[in-house]
Amino acid sequence: MKGLILLFDTQPDRLKQARRFLLDHGHDIHTVGSPEAAVHSLEMQSFDLAFYTGGSDLVLELLKKSKALQPGMEVLVSSEKPTVEAAIEAIKGGAFYYLSTPSSLEKIALLISKALERRLLSTEVSELRDIIRGYSNKQIIGESPAIQDLKKTLKRIARIDCNILICGETGTGKELVAKTIHAMSHSADKKFLALNCGALAEDLLSNELFGHEKGAFTGANSLKKGIFEAASQGTLLLDEIGDTTAAMQVKLLRVLQENRILRVGGTQEIPVNVRVLAATHVNLQDAVSAGTFREDLYYRLNSFTLRIPALRERRDDIPLFCRFFIDQYRKKFGKQALSVSRDVMSVFMRYPFPGNIRELKNVIERAVALCDGQEIQTEHLPPRLLKTGSPAAPESHLPLRTLEEVAAAHIRAVLAQTKGNKAKAARILGIDRSSLWRKLKKLGIS
Known part of the structure; x- marks a missing residue:
């Protein structure tokens, strides 16, 4: 042993x-x-x-x-x-x-x-x-009050058959929370399927959600069931629901109201029985006020809302994440026991982590790969962390900035470092390209 x-x-x-x-x-x-x-x-x-x-x-x-x-x-x-x-x-x-x-x-x-x-x-x-008890929330790491409250809430609502809206920034672990809800539910032995609604054009999204009949379009050589049918009696996560078009919102509202779908090219409605979870980085209440998201769909999805805190709001959990990711990548890379130096932890505790947990995970993976000793040092960290994570005393005369301004400045710095290569910038930030594109659009960065 x-x-x-x-x-x-x-x-x-x-x-x-x-x-x-x-x-x-x-x-x-x-x-x-x-x-x-x-x-x-x-x-x-x-x-x-x-x-x-x-x-x-x-x-x-x-x-x-x-x-x-x-x-x-x-x-x-x-x-x-x-x-x-x-x-x-x-x-x-x-x-x-x-x-x-x-x-x-x-x-x-x-x-x-x-x-x-x-x-x-x-x-x-x-x-x-x-x-046996149906409790499977151990993968949700954290001891901060916000996370402890989240775990307690999950135990209360996971077995209630209601739609749940999961809100949080990119990289905070919304899909993990959705999987946890499914694992603790009565349908844990059924399928859990997830689809990123913001990553597909409307036609492709319709095809993935509802499927198509044979001959519905060129190349449709056979019938295809959509994800609503495939997840029958299980759980379906509609990720980035806030990025859907007005026309798609109408289709989704009808499915949630009628529990029926119509395949692309079909004429016969098909009953579906699936629990729907929705996730978004967008403030849907603001989107409803702005007229970009249907109010009736919002209330359909929002039987219960879970808010996942950003990593900067739960800094006390950073050491726990470090232990978890170090152990994961130490085994992956065949390394001996590793720990984080005090200087590195000090950098982590000051850095804003705009990419949240996903960014920290990528930073730890890089550091473990580079570290040849028993302790991760600042030399194993990406340069951007050392710039942002250094003491702010020399700039104490500057006015305090909003979090959005800090995030915009950091993204611009990464883009400058990568010479405008958005794919590389997204990897450094620990987010996918579509999430970076949305951030650029929101922050007005060209």
Whole structure:
């Protein structure tokens, strides 16, 4: 049984010896030289197991902090001056085992293997319990008040058969929320399908939504079912609903009212039974006021509204995302244990992240690919983060700008860096080309 292990020992030579031994047993090892570094690593990255060696008071304090930061992680502690009282306190505090120092490396390896087996079993039981209860919102990362409220709301509304409107900026995770609603619903065993309404011309969108009859147009050599039919009894996400044309809005309103669709080229209406979720980065209330979105369709879609906060509104969750993405890409690239340096985290906490979670994900992927050590440094970050994320003291005499002005300035800077290459700029910003085009149009950038 292999795992990612956090290793701390007050004796450097003993630490190096244990690291070499456990690496030879196939484990991924992250070593730290101080209790503060151990706590910092726990804040930055998820571990399967931690093994602490030192004085009783020190290892017990680390055990307490470890269980507070990562409750599901197994912990082994080894004391240089063991006592019965300390052993009892360690076991009560959640330690898998309390050792005396020195202990043979073979015994340590055996205990680690058993602890990792227990962690795996515990994880599987927890996941099965969530599946049985219908709770599947663990992929929604975050401990901020806004995200905790969102998770509670999802549990309340996921099993209610109503249409839901999901609002949020590009890259905030609207589709993930939609998938979570489906996974927690009564139709979790049915299909979940999503379609980006803003990425297709109206004719193509009609064909994807409603399908077509054989011979409906040149090249229609066979009947094709649309996504409304394909998602029967399941869940359909209409992404970027705010970008649809007035004519398409009329068609969608009729489907939602009548629960029937008409294939392109068809004459026979077909009943459909599907739960519709809609997502948008547009403020639909403003669009209704401006006359660009039908009010009756808005109320049809808006039985319940969920607002997904932007990453800059939940900065306390950034370390959690860093741990999640680092673990994901560390495995993808075959790297050893990695963490984020304090300087890098400081940059992240100041940077506005106009591309939200998707942009942070891309930044972490790049940094993990470039990092050859155990800690991601500022040199592994894209230059734009260092410019925007640096302390603002030299510009303190300048007037404060709105978020829209900051976003516009950042997008212009990226476009200048890419010499106007919008495809490359979109990749850097962590958004797709259609989203970049909409931002450019909205901000008046040519």
